[in-house]
Amino acid sequence: MKVKFISLASGSSGNCYYIGTEKYGILIDAGIAARTIKKSLKDVGIGMETIRAVFVTHDHADHIKAVGGLGEKLHIPIYSTALIHEGINKSYCMTEKLYSSVRYLEKEQPMQLEDFRIESFEVPHDGTDNVGYCIEIDGKVFSFLTDLGEITPTAARFIRKANYLILEANYDDEMLRMGTYPPYLKERITGRTGHMSNLATAEFLAENMREDLKYVWLCHLSKDNNHPELAYKTVEWKLRSTGIIVGKDVQLCALKRNSPSELYVFE
DSSP states (O other), rough: OEEEEEEEEETEEEEEEEEESOOOEEOOOOEEEEEEEEHHHHHHOOOOEEEEEOSSSSOHHHHHHHHIIIISSSOOOOOHHHHHHHHHOOEEEOOOOOOEEEEEEEETOOOEETTTTEEEEEESSSSSSSSEEEETTTTEEEEEEEEEOOOOOOHHHHHOOOSSEEEEOOOOOHHHHHHSHHHHHHHHHHHSSSBHHHHHHHHHHHOOOOTTOEEEEEOOOSSSSHHHHHHHHHHHHHHHHTOOBBBBEEEEEEOSSSSSSOOOOOO
């Protein structure tokens, strides 16, 4: 079975990821315009009619902007926890509230959606409620952790399951420290329910690399406090310092903030 993955956008302005087969797929978050999602998928030969569901990580605007239209106009089921759904419908960005498309998940209670086995799990962030997703299909395991302030034992457990890992590297410590953000915002970002730095992500990966981890995509990069090249180099350097060679032992990519990645196809 061919498994396809593409990031449509990954950053504080909007997040959306697709994972699917040759016949159907799902979205993780929908924080960019529905028309942009539709066009980006069409450009790689994927029709919106093949989308079986959207799985939402939390209720911040950059993850939910399009879920109202996708859920209520296109009748695509929107899955998340009850608390996240409550936060979604209270959000200022939700001009189209969710009603008939609402589907509930419980953390660490796996569900089956056609060939996908999908399990949500707790991550530390400052949304109303917050989850990552572990998705298994055809023996391949993808783990999505897009926003989290630290890697807890629960998050670490699902990272270690992954063959394909989408993990936040939001900011460079020095860029954030020297930047123009007010102190309260810097404290929020660096706090335990904020975001992961390049170095923190790099150190965790270097200490927990496994042979069956094939790909790492660095996601949710800050516009003001990071650069894709810097995130990539920080992780590459840290891995190399422990004898792990990017390109040989593992593939590494820093995802683009406002444009799609390449379409990855795994067999």
